[in-house]
Amino acid sequence: MYLRATEEVPITLVDFDLVNPFYTLRPIKDTLENLGLKVIAWGKNTFMGLGEASSLLRSDMLWALHRKGNIVFDVGYGTYGAEIFNLLEDNAEGRLNIFGVVNICKPLTSTVTGIVKYVKEFGKINGIINNSHWGDKTDITIINEGIIIVSEASKILGVPVISTTVEKKLAEKIGPADFMGNPVWPLTLYMGNAYW
Amino acid sequence: MSNKKPVEGEKRAFLTGNETVAWAALAGGADIMYGYPITPQNQVMHTWSRIIPPYNRKFLQTEDEISAGFANCAGALAGKKSFTATAGPGNALMQEPQSMAEAMRIPAVFIIQQRGGPSSGTVIYSQQELTLTTYGGNGEGWRIVYSVCNHQEIYDYTIKAFNTAWTYRFPTYVMGDGYQAELREALTIYDPEERGIKMVEPQPMVGMPGKPGVDRPPVHLVNIYSLEEELYDVCIKYQMEFDRISGEITESEGKNTENPDVLVIGHGVVFRSIHEAVKEMMKDGLNVGYFRPVTVRPMDVKALRNAVKNAKKVLVAESSLGQLERQIKAYCYGLTTPISGYFLPGMGIVATDIEREVKALLKK
Amino acid sequence: MVQKRPKIPDGWFEDSKPHLFCPGCGYGIIFKAVAQVVDELDIRDRMIYGIDIGCSLLSYNFFNFDTIQTHHGRTTPVIYGVKRAVPEKMCLGIFGDGGGYAIGSQHLVSSALRNEKIFCILANNTVYGMTGGQLAPTTLPDQKTETTPYGKKVEEYGWPMQGPEMIAAIGSKDVYAARGIVSNFRQLKRFVTRGFQNNLDNRGFSFLEVLSCCPTNWRTNAKETWEHLDKVMTKYFKPGEINNPLEQKEGK
Numbered sequence: 001m002y003l004r005a006t007e008e009v010p011i012t013l014v015d016f017d018l019v020n021p022f023y024t025l026r027p028i029k030d031t032l033e034n035l036g037l038k039v040i041a042w043g044k045n046t047f048m049g050l051g052e053a054s055s056l057l058r059s060d061m062l063w064a065l066h067r068k069g070n071i072v073f074d075v076g077y078g079t080y081g082a083e084i085f086n087l088l089e090d091n092a093e094g095r096l097n098i099f100g101v102v103n104i105c106k107p108l109t110s111t112v113t114g115i116v117k118y119v120k121e122f123g124k125i126n127g128i129i130n131n132s133h134w135g136d137k138t139d140i141t142i143i144n145e146g147i148i149i150v151s152e153a154s155k156i157l158g159v160p161v162i163s164t165t166v167e168k169k170l171a172e173k174i175g176p177a178d179f180m181g182n183p184v185w186p187l188t189l190y191m192g193n194a195y196w
Numbered sequence: 197m198s199n200k201k202p203v204e205g206e207k208r209a210f211l212t213g214n215e216t217v218a219w220a221a222l223a224g225g226a227d228i229m230y231g232y233p234i235t236p237q238n239q240v241m242h243t244w245s246r247i248i249p250p251y252n253r254k255f256l257q258t259e260d261e262i263s264a265g266f267a268n269c270a271g272a273l274a275g276k277k278s279f280t281a282t283a284g285p286g287n288a289l290m291q292e293p294q295s296m297a298e299a300m301r302i303p304a305v306f307i308i309q310q311r312g313g314p315s316s317g318t319v320i321y322s323q324q325e326l327t328l329t330t331y332g333g334n335g336e337g338w339r340i341v342y343s344v345c346n347h348q349e350i351y352d353y354t355i356k357a358f359n360t361a362w363t364y365r366f367p368t369y370v371m372g373d374g375y376q377a378e379l380r381e382a383l384t385i386y387d388p389e390e391r392g393i394k395m396v397e398p399q400p401m402v403g404m405p406g407k408p409g410v411d412r413p414p415v416h417l418v419n420i421y422s423l424e425e426e427l428y429d430v431c432i433k434y435q436m437e438f439d440r441i442s443g444e445i446t447e448s449e450g451k452n453t454e455n456p457d458v459l460v461i462g463h464g465v466v467f468r469s470i471h472e473a474v475k476e477m478m479k480d481g482l483n484v485g486y487f488r489p490v491t492v493r494p495m496d497v498k499a500l501r502n503a504v505k506n507a508k509k510v511l512v513a514e515s516s517l518g519q520l521e522r523q524i525k526a527y528c529y530g531l532t533t534p535i536s537g538y539f540l541p542g543m544g545i546v547a548t549d550i551e552r553e554v555k556a557l558l559k560k
Numbered sequence: 561m562v563q564k565r566p567k568i569p570d571g572w573f574e575d576s577k578p579h580l581f582c583p584g585c586g587y588g589i590i591f592k593a594v595a596q597v598v599d600e601l602d603i604r605d606r607m608i609y610g611i612d613i614g615c616s617l618l619s620y621n622f623f624n625f626d627t628i629q630t631h632h633g634r635t636t637p638v639i640y641g642v643k644r645a646v647p648e649k650m651c652l653g654i655f656g657d658g659g660g661y662a663i664g665s666q667h668l669v670s671s672a673l674r675n676e677k678i679f680c681i682l683a684n685n686t687v688y689g690m691t692g693g694q695l696a697p698t699t700l701p702d703q704k705t706e707t708t709p710y711g712k713k714v715e716e717y718g719w720p721m722q723g724p725e726m727i728a729a730i731g732s733k734d735v736y737a738a739r740g741i742v743s744n745f746r747q748l749k750r751f752v753t754r755g756f757q758n759n760l761d762n763r764g765f766s767f768l769e770v771l772s773c774c775p776t777n778w779r780t781n782a783k784e785t786w787e788h789l790d791k792v793m794t795k796y797f798k799p800g801e802i803n804n805p806l807e808q809k810e811g812k
Contacts, residue, residue, distance in 0.1 A: 018776060019242070019692040019706055057582040057776050078693070079246075079709040083779040091781075105210040107203070107219060107385065108247070134208045135382030142208065233658070233694045233707070234632075241694070242706045249710070257695050257707045257717075260633060260663035285613075285631055316613055316631065 010069040014061050015041035017076030018084065028190050040064060063089050082123025098125045099162055102153070104132045104146045115153035127162040128154050130182065138167065140174070147178050202251055206386045213376040214239035216347045217281065217307050219385055220354035222247060225395055226305075227276040228254040230267040234286040235319035236374040237309040241281070261286040265293030265306075272297075272304040273417075275400025277358050281307035283374070284317060287325055287332075294367055295333030299419040301434070303361035303368070303398070307354070310373040310464075312542035321374040322542040323464055323515040329371050330493040330523070336431065338438050340445060341369040341493040343463040347381040355388050362396040364441050371492070373515075375544065376465055438494065448496035450503050452478065452485030458554050459507035459533075460486045461500075461524055466513055466545050473550035484554055492520075497527050504528045509557050510535040513550055517541045571595030571604055576621040584785055586742040586772030587615060587683060591622060593749045594652070594681070598625075601756055603650045608642050610635040612655035612664070615689045619654065633663030640676040650759060651678040658688045661697040661721045668723075671765050672731035679755045679766040682723060684797065685774035693777040697721035700796060720796045727767045728803040734764030738801040741771040743790050747799065754806050763805055771797055 013032065029039050040060050064071050065088055075084055082098065085091050100119050102109050109115045119125060132146020147164055154161045163185045164178045171186035178184055202222040211219065217240045221229065231241040245255045258264045264280045271278025282290055287308055297304050310325040312318030331337040340360055342353040353370050361368035389395055401417065408414035421427045451474060453459065462470045467488045474486045487503040489495055504510055504524075510533055512521040521537040528535065538545070538553045568574070572595050581587050598604050609625040611617055613632040620629050630638040639651040660668060660682040668680065687705055688694040694707045698720045702711040728737040736758040740748035748770060755766035771793050775785040 019239075056580065059583045062583055077242075079242075079704045079706055080693075080779045086779050086781045086784065087775060103210055105208045105382070107207065107209055107211075110207065133210065135210055135380070137208075137382045231707075232663070233688050233691045235691055238691055238694065238706070242692075242709070245707050246709045255707070259665065259697075316629075 008069075010036075010038055010067075012038040012040060012064060012067050012069065012071045014064045014071060014073045015039075016061060016073040016084065017078075018057070019076055019078040031190060038067075057087070062087055065090050065095065081121060082125070097127065099127045099129050100125045100159075101129045101131045101165075102146075102150050104149050105134050105142070110149075112149055112152045112156065115150065116156050119153070119157055125157075125159055127160050128157070129162050130164040132164075133167070138170065140170065143170065143174070144179070147180055147182065151180050151182075200250060201387055202247070203385050203387050205390055206384050208382070209385045210380055210382050211347065212239060212378055212380050213347055213350050213372055214281075214309070214378070215243045216350045216383060216385075217354050217370070217372075218243035218247060220351040221279055221305075221358075222251065222253065223351075223385065223387060224355035224358050225277055226253065226279050226358060227398075228256070228271045228278050230256050230258055230264045230271065230278070230280045232258055232261050232264045232282070232286065234261070234283050236311055236377040237281040237283050237286075237307065239377070240307065240309075261289040262292060265290040266296070268304045268306070269293050269297050269300075269302045272302045272361075272398070273300075273401045274403060275398050277305075277362070277398050279305035279307065279358075281309065283309045284311040284313055284319075284325070285315065287328055291328065291333040294339070295335050296419055297367035298333065298335045298338040298434075300401075300417055301365040302401070303365050305354075305357045305361050306367060306369045308369055308371045309377040310371065318542055319374065320542070321515065321544060323373065323466065324517075324519065324541060325371070326463075326492060326514075326516060326519040326523070329369055336435065337493060338366050338434055339369060339493055340364065340366050340491065341371055342447075342490060343371045343492045344376070344490075345463075345465050345467045345488075347376070347379075347383040350376065351383055351385055355393065359393070359396045360445060362398050364445065366438065371464065373465055442494040445491060446494050446496035446499075447490035448488060448499045449490065450485065450487045450499065452483070453487060453503040453506060454485075455483075455506050456485035457483045457508045458485075458557050459503055459510045460484065460513060460550060460554060461488070461510060461520070462486070462513045462545075463489050463492055463520060466515060469545050469547045469550055470513060472547040473554065476547065477551060477554060482554075482558070484558075492523075495523065495527055500524070500527055501531060504533050504535070505531050507533050509533065511538060511550075511553060511557055512536070513538040513545055513553070515540050515543060515545060569595030569599055571598045571624050573621055573624045579622060580618045581615070582774075582776045584773060584775040584782065585615070586685065586770070586774070586789075587619065589742040589745060589748070590654070590681065590683060590770050590772065591619065593745065593752045594654075595623060597749060597752045597756060601753070601760070603756065603760070606648060606650045608639065608649045608651045610639040610642075610651070610653040612653075612659035613690075614656040614659050616654045616656060616659070616683065617690065625652075633659045633667070635659065636664055636667035636671055636676075636678070636680060639678050639680075640671055643676060643678050647677070650756065652681070652756075653678065654681045654683070656689065657682060657684045657686065657696045657698040657721070657723075658694075661723055665697075668727060668767065669730055672727045672735055672767070675732060675734055675764045677759045677762060677764065679759055680768070681752070681755070682767070682769045683772040684723070684769050684793075685772045685777070686720070686793070687774060687777045689774050689777050698723075698797070700792070722797070723769050724767055724802045727765075731765055731803070733803070734758075734805050735803055736764065736766040736768075736801075736805060737803045738767075739769045739771065739797060739799050741789065741794070741799045742773060743771075743786065744799065751801065754801075754804065757806055761806075769797070771799065 130150040168186045268280040312322045313324040357368045406412040514520045607625040635653040643651045695705045724737040758766045
């Protein structure tokens with residue numbers, strides 16, 4: 001279930017974190033757009049010069065579902081969980097594929113019970129993406145541990161594991177699927193350049 | 197308090213700096229946090245209020261930073277491990293209660309996530325609260341301030357801050373910044389006791405058991421005096437105490453400080469760039485070194501002066517207009533090494549910036 | 561055929577439009593009322609406008625008024641400072657429930673007590689909007705916020721703040737204290753007019769709370785937003801005039 005950006009079916013990324021918007025997305029907005037993605041987020045030059053840097057919604061974020069192609073919303077944490085999707089215009093039931101991205105190196109989602117509890121508090125999701133990693137200290141052991149724990153949690157929750165995401169170099173060592181059969185999505189990391 | 201441990205053994209974690217503060221405080225046994233919303237520390241409160249229920253810790257959002265600071269002092273006076281977090285204008289407001297903590301030797305813990313200043317500045321980043329955090333308020337700077345540079349340090353020093361505060365009874369600070377607050381990084385979270393770290397038990401300064409006047413004398417705490425001489429005596433006494441313990445708590449690190457052509461000095465997150473730049477330049481055969489104060493208050497003056505004395509030139513790099521350089525120059529009074537500054541107020545400093553500035557200095 | 565657009569108030573600074581407020585924010589309605597009234601009373605040349613750090617901050621270039629952005633919670637002392645120095649000015653401050661009822665509450669108390677001839681308008685959306693949705697003094701019982709993730713408990717944080725009632729209790733009979741709601745524009749505009757009039761007559765302090773909507777932090781769609789405002793918030797905050805020293809009586 002890859003998304004590939006094309007003229008006919010573009011991909012739009014929307015920064016939809018209303019509690020802790022990723023202001024570090026600003027410096028790489030141009031980089032991402034040069035890769036063929038459309039990015040709806042505050043860019044470095046358009047960002048409100050003042051502002052406490054939070055919850056600045058724009059109408060193009062709310063109307064994103066009207067765009068053609070695939071739309072990817074980055075939703076942060078927040079006590080309201082999945083209710084955030086209430087804000088989207090024409091958010092018809094079943095239109096959204098909501099994936100919970102889980103990293104077992106976050107204390108609240110480091111165990112099966114933790115993941116189940118967290119996801120249930122969030123609300124309805126359609127799948128889990130196993131993004132277990134430890135930053136630049138990631139190794140195969142952590143990835144495998146993540147696969148086991150996330151797979152167990154997904155069984156309890158009754159949602160499929162969509163993929164295991166792994167940084168490119170490590171992904172080559174694992175292959176196209178992990179040992180539980182989940183597709184491996186290799187990641188190219190850009191956020192390192194986003195740090196001021 | 198619940199016996200259940202929030203962190204068992206050692207655990208790999210990938211967190212923001214703010215989340216790290218909250219988890220460290222939890223693992224370090226903090227009882228209560230008082231806070232008021234201000235970017236970029238809000239996520240400390242969000243995380244703390246979310247994770248505490250199984251451990252019976254407490255949280256109060258107060259009406260402003262002045263009250264958060266005074267309530268923080270009060271929590272400590274009452275014998276609880278208490279902390280708060282703030283930034284920028286909130287830090288400015290909190291100077292009044294921080295002065296009270298100095299005057300009354302209150303072991304309260306303050307987390308500062310520096311943002312651009314003065315006034316509302318930016319919500320993002322700076323190192324412009326150094327003067328305020330080390331010498332703010334209307335006092336003499338009886339404060340212990342750790343300037344951390346990565347998330348492992350945020351975790352380690354937040355736990356340490358409670359132990360330091362409760363051992364030495366001076367308000368203790370962990371000073372980070374907006375970049376560290378929001379950035380996600382790998383670290384190891386752990387149960388400090390399992391690592392052999394002795395956790396200091398808090399003691400109340402008021403409200404101890406027993407009937408005052410019968411079972412024990414009443415406690416009468418003040419921060420005001422009638423005569424100049426009374427104040428003088430207190431000031432001298434506390435300053436002597438502060439100086440005496442300085443040797444036990446100062447921390448710094450240095451590299452190639454024996455006889456460098458250029459010694460680079462910086463603190464907090466800027467040190468990461470300094471470290472990287474110096475490493476690269478040394479690989480290229482340049483004779484450069486660095487000095488990093490970890491405690492910016494009290495400063496490790498002995499190590500600082502030694503490093504500066506041995507260097508041909510000193511470059512102070514900071515994201516402010518010379519707040520660190522001013523202190524360094526004062527501490528190095530009498531030494532003849534030329535000291536210059538590279539100042540980017542409110543902006544990040546990367547390794548290539550440092551390299552460029554050092555190479556320019558080497559040419560002069 | 562060219563569609564006729566409603567005229568934007570002269571008091572609005574056209575270069576800053578489209579503005580930066582979230583879609584569905586109640587501030588737009590409040591600012592429309594303010595600008596229309598300022599135009600009708602013809603006081604634009606005397607206006608000094610103060611704003612807080614909070615969502616009202618986004619109106620720093622919204623109006624054709626001279627504007628001072630202050631610190632969080634400190635708009636009130638800044639505008640009464642101007643008024644005391646230059647009494648001919650018409651001083652208006654707009655801020656939220658955090659800036660007014662938490663960090664700024666002492667200044668409202670003192671302004672009411674001293675009867676400062678300024679006009680403070682407070683937008684009540686029951687949360688701290690701009691900083692990501694934390695608890696406010698007006699947060700409803702059991703309402704989830706980022707600092708009350710399990711719901712605000714009345715035992716811990718009390719009942720929602722009754723601001724205009726407090727102002728009326730502290731101030732003399734010359735204080736104008738009222739509560740409007742963005743879903744009743746005619747009433748809101750009438751309250752704004754009386755608030756300014758009270759200052760124009762040099763009679764007393766004017767305070768107007770406005771029940772406003774924040775779909776962003778409430779995570780509500782349009783229908784749910786209006787329902788929450790009209791049906792739920794009005795259970796805790798009653799629109800109307802609590803103290804009206806002007807001659808006119810409240811109509812509908």
